[in-house]
Each structure stands twice: as C-alpha cells, then as structure tokens.
Amino acid sequence: MSSNHKRPPSALIFIFGGSGDLNHRKLSPALFNLYIDNWMPEKFDIVGISRRPYDDNSYRNHLLNGINKFSRRKDDQNGAWAQFAEHIHYLQMDAENEAEYQKILEIVQQKEQEYGEHPQVIFYLAVAPQLVPGIVSKLGPLNICADTKCTRVVVEKPFGHDLKSALELNKLLASMFDEKQIYRIDHYLGKETVQNILALRFANALFEPIWNRNYIDHIQVTVTETVGVEGRGEFYESSGALRDMVQNHILQLLCMVAMEAPVNFDADEIRNKKVDVLHAIRKISKDQVHNHAVRGQYGAGWLRAEEVPGYRQEKNVAPDSDTETFAAVKFHIDNWRWQDVPFYVRTGKRMNEKETIITIQFKAAPNYAFPPEAADTWRPNRLTISIAPEMDIRLRFQAKRPGQGVSLSPVDMIFSYKDAYTEEEPEAYETLLLDVMEGDATLFMREDQVAAAWRIIMPILEAWTDRPPVDFPNYSPGSWGPEDAEALIARDGRNWVTLPPPHKE
Numbered sequence: 001m002s003s004n005h006k007r008p009p010s011a012l013i014f015i016f017g018g019s020g021d022l023n024h025r026k027l028s029p030a031l032f033n034l035y036i037d038n039w040m041p042e043k044f045d046i047v048g049i050s051r052r053p054y055d056d057n058s059y060r061n062h063l064l065n066g067i068n069k070f071s072r073r074k075d076d077q078n079g080a081w082a083q084f085a086e087h088i089h090y091l092q093m094d095a096e097n098e099a100e101y102q103k104i105l106e107i108v109q110q111k112e113q114e115y116g117e118h119p120q121v122i123f124y125l126a127v128a129p130q131l132v133p134g135i136v137s138k139l140g141p142l143n144i145c146a147d148t149k150c151t152r153v154v155v156e157k158p159f160g161h162d163l164k165s166a167l168e169l170n171k172l173l174a175s176m177f178d179e180k181q182i183y184r185i186d187h188y189l190g191k192e193t194v195q196n197i198l199a200l201r202f203a204n205a206l207f208e209p210i211w212n213r214n215y216i217d218h219i220q221v222t223v224t225e226t227v228g229v230e231g232r233g234e235f236y237e238s239s240g241a242l243r244d245m246v247q248n249h250i251l252q253l254l255c256m257v258a259m260e261a262p263v264n265f266d267a268d269e270i271r272n273k274k275v276d277v278l279h280a281i282r283k284i285s286k287d288q289v290h291n292h293a294v295r296g297q298y299g300a301g302w303l304r305a306e307e308v309p310g311y312r313q314e315k316n317v318a319p320d321s322d323t324e325t326f327a328a329v330k331f332h333i334d335n336w337r338w339q340d341v342p343f344y345v346r347t348g349k350r351m352n353e354k355e356t357i358i359t360i361q362f363k364a365a366p367n368y369a370f371p372p373e374a375a376d377t378w379r380p381n382r383l384t385i386s387i388a389p390e391m392d393i394r395l396r397f398q399a400k401r402p403g404q405g406v407s408l409s410p411v412d413m414i415f416s417y418k419d420a421y422t423e424e425e426p427e428a429y430e431t432l433l434l435d436v437m438e439g440d441a442t443l444f445m446r447e448d449q450v451a452a453a454w455r456i457i458m459p460i461l462e463a464w465t466d467r468p469p470v471d472f473p474n475y476s477p478g479s480w481g482p483e484d485a486e487a488l489i490a491r492d493g494r495n496w497v498t499l500p501p502p503h504k505e
C-alpha cells in the first residue's frame with residue numbers, strides 16, 4: 001500500500017510512445033482523472049513523444065478520443081478537458097536519433113523558466129520492449145538524468161525476455177540511473193483490491209493468526225480473460241502467457257498473499273518482504289516441469305454467441321505457433337509459514353470468464369459431532385478475494401439452516417466495494433502515476449524482484465522450449481483451459497474455484 005498522498009510538486013512528464021496504445025487507453029485517461037480529482041501538481045506539463053506527425057491540437061484530440069472510449073470518466077467533464085489540454089504538448093522526434101534528445105533539454109529549460117523552479121522530470125517509456133535499451137542509453141547521458149532527486153524513469157513490463165536479458169536491462173538502467181530513480185511498473189500492484197490485501201491481512205486480528213500451513217489447505221490465483229490477443233499478435237508471439245502474466249502479475253499477487261508482516265510501509269521494507277517470498281519459492285527442476293506446469297493454446301470456436309478465430313489464425317501469429325495462451329503452475333513456498341501448502345495459479349486468454357480471484361482454502365474443521373446428514377453439505381471455510389470483474393471479498397462458512405434438526409449449509413459473507421463505499425475507486429494507473437510524481441516506489445518492482453521472478457519461471461520456459469507442444473490448440477474458447485490443467489489440481493484431490501454465477505459478467 002502506498003503511503004497517504006499529498007499533491008505532488010511541479011512535474012514535467014515526457015511519454016515516449018506518446019501516440020501508442022498504452023497512452024491512449026491508460027496513461028492519458030489516468031492523468032486526466034488525477035487532474036479532475038485535484039491530484040495533479042499546480043504546475044505541470046505532459047509531452048507526448050513519437051514519430052507521427054501530430055501538432056498539439058490534433059494530438060490533444062487523439063487523446064480525448066481515447067478518454068471518451070476508455071476512461072472511467074468519459075467526455076470533457078464540463079470543460080475540465082479544455083483546461084487540462086493546455087498542459088498537453090506533442091514532440092515529434094525520432095527516439096533512435098541521439099541528436100534529437102536536445103529537444104527534450106530545451107523543453108526542460110523552457111518550463112523551468114516558466115515555473116520559476118526546476119520541476120521533477122519524469123520519462124515514461126510506453127514503448128515496445130525492444131526500443132527500451134536504445135532510449136535508456138540515449139536518455140541517460142543527458143545532464144538532467146544525473147539529478148537523482150528530480151528525474152525519474154518509468155519502465156513498462158516486460159522487463160526483459162528471460163533472466164539473461166532482464167539482467168542486461170537492469171545493468172543498463174543501473175549504469176544510467178540510480179535504482180531509486182527507476183520505476184518498473186506492474187499495473188496489478190496499483191489495483192485497489194490488490195492493495196487491500198495488505199489491509200485485510202495486517203489491519204485485522206482475525207486472519208493473520210490462521211494465515212499459515214496449520215489452517216490453510218492451499219491457495220489459488222486465477223487470472224483469466226475472455227479476450228484473445230487483440231491485435232497484439234506480434235508482441236504475444238515472443239511472449240506467451242507465462243512471460244506476459246505469470247512472471248509479473250501473478251507472482252506479485254502471490255507475494256502479497258504470502259509475505260510476512262512488514263515492520264512499516266516503507267518502499268524497501270515492503271519490497272524486501274516480497275522478495276523473501278520469491279526467494280523461498282521452490283525451483284522446479286526442468287525434468288519435473290510436466291508435473292508442475294501445464295500450457296495451452298486456444299483453438300477457433302464460439303464465445304458468447306460470437307465466432308472467434310483460434311490463436312494460430314490471429315493477425316501476425318505463425319500458423320503453426322507454439323506460443324502458449326494459457327499457463328497453470330503449482331508452486332511451493334519453502335518457509336516456516338507455507339511448507340507443504342500448494343499455490344496453484346492459472347491464466348489464459350479466451351476463457352469462460354474475465355476473472356481475477358485469489359482463493360484461500362482453509363482446512364476442514366472436524367465434523368464428528370454433527371449428525372451424518374450434516375456432512376453432506378460440509379465445506380471447509382474459504383476466503384475469496386475478487387479483483388475482477390467485481391471487487392469484493394467473501395468468506396464462506398457453515399451455517400445452520402432454519403428449522404428443526406441440524407442441517408448445515410455453506411453461506412457467504414460478502415464485503416463488496418460497490419456497496420460499502422460511494423467513492424469511485426481510481427484506476428491502477430492513476431495510483432501508480434501519482435506515486436511516481438510523489439517519488440513513492442512501494443508499488444513498483446525493484447531490480448532484485450524482477451530477477452528473482454525470472455529465476456522462478458526460467459526452468460518452465462526452458463523445458464517448454466526444449467519440448468514443443470504436441471497437442472496445440474488444446475482448449476476451446478469459452479472453456480476453462482486444457483484438460484491437463486484440471487488434472488494438475490485434481491491429482492491432489494482439489495479443484496479450481498470460480499466465482500458463483502451472480503457475480504459473473
């Protein structure tokens with residue numbers, strides 16, 4: 001959880017990839033929402049950088065289109081857009097040409113004079129991963145980047161393609177910037193419900209005493225989507241579900257659930273506790289991968305009455321592609337708290353539901369005192385943290401049904417954000433961008449976290465590369481993934497949990 005916010009000091013934000021999808025869908029809607037909520041600094045400017053020929057006006061219109069489509073608050077918000085838009089500028093520049101970086105320095109100088117002070121300078125790299133090293137090595141030598149207090153660089157995932165490239169990228173970043181200037185974004189950490197995991201665990205007396213191997217049978221993390229690769233075939237071909245979702249988002253969720261209590265909410269304290277979890281995750285040896293991990297790829301079929309292409313028929317995807325669009329893994333955490341408690345995780349595209357849930361399955365209570373018929377509906381307690389589509393936390397427990405005799409049934413006690421609060425929750429990118437402007441790195445990935453996460457998934461990646469799949473495509477759109485994923489958990493006498501119907505889209 002990031003600390004309480006203050007309105008940040010003056011800021012100049014450069015967005016590389018200014019005409020790209022991420023800025024269009026996420027960053028500019030987030031910045032506009034921060035502006036409406038009075039969180040933007042008193043003095044600020046945003047400069048979109050890309051090669052396309054926009055001028056300030058056409059660029060602003062392009063961003064407004066994105067807001068109208070993708071923001072939680074659409075339209076110009078009673079004229080707020082016109083005021084906000086004055087802070088948006090466009091810089092046409094070729095980021096591969098070193099000489100053009102002078103243009104950035106000129107803007108910084110000009111804004112410094114206008115503001116009457118040196119602003120924080122934030123470089124947001126919203127570009128394809130292969131462009132990141134080139135930009136970093138041209139930005140780094142600019143004298144403003146030596147200012148470790150005021151200049152920051154925000155790097156989007158993926159951080160590298162594997163352990164080796166991630167270490168190289170980290171090394172390059174470290175040669176140009178101080179670690180505290182580097183903000184590696186994993187947008188899952190900015191999600192309201194994800195941050196609430198820490199409040200749930202550490203601000204209540206109820207859960208923490210039983211949050212361990214003595215009471216918990218196993219934990220599940222499900223992050224499924226109904227969408228396919230959505231025109232990102234080229235990127236996805238070199239990524240796949242394990243790199244795209246497990247190495248980052250899912251391992252981060254797992255850390256939040258499994259970490260020890262922090263001593264305070266300092267960025268490094270929280271990140272130390274998380275990295276401890278990553279270090280304790282048992283390495284799966286390459287020859288054991290088939291017992292711990294399952295991959296899948298969607299075929300063509302029907303989803304919600306719509307005919308959809310298979311992955312191999314998507315644009316920019318090889319017709320014989322071996323890229324996985326589904327991954328399920330069983331992890332173990334070898335420490336005092338979690339020894340012998342399996343963590344099952346799964347993620348996939350074109351699945352039955354868009355669902356991000358964490359399930360804490362408690363062990364069964366002894367039921368010998370109840371009559372045998374009560375055992376029919378005997379279910380162990382379960383805590384489900386739902387991040388999407390609904391934001392809620394539900395606790396399942398046994399209740400006696402009204403009437404004579406003892407008949408039990410499991411019931412859910414639900415805390416729903418929508419019902420409990422009138423405030424609209426901010427989008428993850430709003431929280432994260434505000435944190436960058438404030439200089440709070442708690443919700444960002446540190447260098448060692450990234451490397452530790454790659455070390456965990458490398459054996460799986462290697463085993464899968466060595467042994468190409470023989471059964472792709474192996475799941476239909478609208479299903480819950482390949483049969484082998486069911487078998488992975490069924491072998492242990494367990495089953496995957498999904499949200500009950502009322503909470504489905």
Ligand code: BG6
Nearest residue numbers: 157187188225244245249356388
């Ligand atoms: C991104 C992945 O990081 O997260 C996408 O690259 C995925 O493939 C997305 O669709 C899911 O994010 P969310 O917030 O919609 O769950």
